[in-house]
Amino acid sequence: MPAQRAPRKSRIAGRIVPAVFVLALVASNARAGDAMAWLTRAAQAARELNYTGTIVYQIGPRVESSRITHLFDGGREYAKLVNLDGPAREVVRSQGEVRCYYPDAKLVRVEPGTFRNVFPSLSAEQQESLSRYYDFRVLADDRVGGRPVQVVVFDPRDGLRYGHRFWSDRATGLLLRASVLNERGESIEQFSFSDLTMNARIEPAMVEPSWPSVPSDWQVLEGVSGDVVSQDTGWVVTRVPPGFAKIMEGYRKLRGRRERIAHIVLSDGLVSVSVFVEPGIASTAPAGPLQKGGLNVYRVRLDDHLITVMGETPGATVRQIAHSVAHR
Amino acid sequence: MNEQISRLVDGEIDAADLDAVCAHLKGEAGMATWTCYHTIGDALRGETAVTRSVRIAVARQLEGEPTVLGPRLHGVERPASWAWALAASLAAVTVVGWTAYSLVDSTPAGFAKAGEAGTMRAAQLRPPSVPADYLLAHQEYAPANALQSVGPYLRDVAATSPPVRPVAAQ
Numbered sequence: 001m002p003a004q005r006a007p008r009k010s011r012i013a014g015r016i017v018p019a020v021f022v023l024a025l026v027a028s029n030a031r032a033g034d035a036m037a038w039l040t041r042a043a044q045a046a047r048e049l050n051y052t053g054t055i056v057y058q059i060g061p062r063v064e065s066s067r068i069t070h071l072f073d074g075g076r077e078y079a080k081l082v083n084l085d086g087p088a089r090e091v092v093r094s095q096g097e098v099r100c101y102y103p104d105a106k107l108v109r110v111e112p113g114t115f116r117n118v119f120p121s122l123s124a125e126q127q128e129s130l131s132r133y134y135d136f137r138v139l140a141d142d143r144v145g146g147r148p149v150q151v152v153v154f155d156p157r158d159g160l161r162y163g164h165r166f167w168s169d170r171a172t173g174l175l176l177r178a179s180v181l182n183e184r185g186e187s188i189e190q191f192s193f194s195d196l197t198m199n200a201r202i203e204p205a206m207v208e209p210s211w212p213s214v215p216s217d218w219q220v221l222e223g224v225s226g227d228v229v230s231q232d233t234g235w236v237v238t239r240v241p242p243g244f245a246k247i248m249e250g251y252r253k254l255r256g257r258r259e260r261i262a263h264i265v266l267s268d269g270l271v272s273v274s275v276f277v278e279p280g281i282a283s284t285a286p287a288g289p290l291q292k293g294g295l296n297v298y299r300v301r302l303d304d305h306l307i308t309v310m311g312e313t314p315g316a317t318v319r320q321i322a323h324s325v326a327h328r
Numbered sequence: 329m330n331e332q333i334s335r336l337v338d339g340e341i342d343a344a345d346l347d348a349v350c351a352h353l354k355g356e357a358g359m360a361t362w363t364c365y366h367t368i369g370d371a372l373r374g375e376t377a378v379t380r381s382v383r384i385a386v387a388r389q390l391e392g393e394p395t396v397l398g399p400r401l402h403g404v405e406r407p408a409s410w411a412w413a414l415a416a417s418l419a420a421v422t423v424v425g426w427t428a429y430s431l432v433d434s435t436p437a438g439f440a441k442a443g444e445a446g447t448m449r450a451a452q453l454r455p456p457s458v459p460a461d462y463l464l465a466h467q468e469y470a471p472a473n474a475l476q477s478v479g480p481y482l483r484d485v486a487a488t489s490p491p492v493r494p495v496a497a498q
């Protein structure tokens with residue numbers, strides 16, 4: 001992982017240095033522009049294309065396959081994901097709402113709302129963070145799922161972030177493989193298309209859930225309905241890691257509880273970290289770190305609150321954030 | 329094996345490993361380790377007067393294995409508090425296990441009671457998993473997730489994530 005190449009260059013004495021530095025700055029600005037352009041094209045392709053295919057999902061040593069179908073029709077996005085290994089489960093996205101079906105537990109989780117804080121509508125501050133804290137490079141072309149792809153990498157410039165490698169279809173820009181890399185450059189989580197049919201004819205039924213009406217003995221867990229309203233929750237992250245900025249703060253109704261749970265989101269332009277503060281927690285509530293592939297979680301008890309921090313960053317980052325959450 | 333014993337003492341052992349550990353504890357070496365770990369817990373709680381011979385035994389044990397206890401305890405940074413975490417997790421097991429036999433009592437009866445307590449504890453444990461409702465709420469804000477449409481939700485429905493139903497829905 002490259003560490004602060006530019007500052008080191010500038011410390012070397014010599015007249016040649018300022019010129020080299022300026023060139024590097026210009027080049028990195030150009031690359032930053034390329035990064036946003038690449039991200040925007042990939043996000044647009046994911047949203048606006050019709051496709052169906054098989055995804056192989058690797059998380060640590062485990063490998064699972066899923067079938068994905070995506071339809072963009074009348075300005076609306078519909079998608080369905082069906083896992084092919086283990087207990088049958090589905091994810092269905094429509095009207096901006098995401099539903100996760102767990103027939104083995106007779107459970108449906110509903111998350112209203114759609115992706116926010118995404119390319120190209122990333123704030124200027126986020127875009128600046130992205131270029132400053134990640135080194136965006138285009139690598140040699142490759143082939144995924146039988147299709148020629150362009151390979152790009154977002155190399156983190158510090159240890160607070162993971163690396164990200166993306167393989168996108170040359171023809172359409174659609175992301176065909178994504179890998180999260182740890183500090184040793186090893187893939188800790190990867191999703192990859194093993195076969196793909198682009199511009200497929202997708203019937204609406206192909207993106208509908210297998211349970212159009214939820215059976216009566218199932219439990220339905222819904223997040224808050226309507227837009228999350230930006231509010232001051234009285235909680236603050238006192239030591240925000242460099243490159244991260246708060247992009248959202250508000251209350252959620254989660255886990256069937258009456259008490260509101262504060263939700264603060266920090267982002268560095270590529271990944272995000274969520275801070276949840278849940279009141280009325282017993283002193284025996286679990287604390288400490290958890291990890292699932294590229295996602296790290298850290299929990300801290302503060303008085304009778306449980307602070308849960310989770311994000312697509314190394315464990316040290318979420319731990320640092322968790323220990324700096326305070327009430328104003 | 330010492331790691332397994334330490335896990336049993338922490339209350340973190342897998343049910344599958346429990347039989348192997350209990351079998352090992354029947355031996356002298358295993359019993360010494362078990363005793364040692366309990367002794368450390370008690371000494372740090374300040375509840376028991378630790379005899380000189382036990383102190384020596386503990387010191388010798390630690391000399392041989394300086395790192396066994398340290399890495400397991402999650403996320404606690406201040407030096408002293410890992411010991412309290414160890415002591416706290418011992419509570420359920422120790423009530424039965426410790427009173428069942430003294431520092432030198434390695435009778436089958438005493439040992440069996442400790443094994444029983446261990447089984448109870450192991451059964452109560454679930455492998456900790458990422459809170460599913462928080463995860464779902466979090467995922468809509470990660471910019472990179474938008475590159476994959478529903479792809480990111482693979483994390484939520486992967487076979488490795490059993491969705492434990494919440495105990496109380498209000």
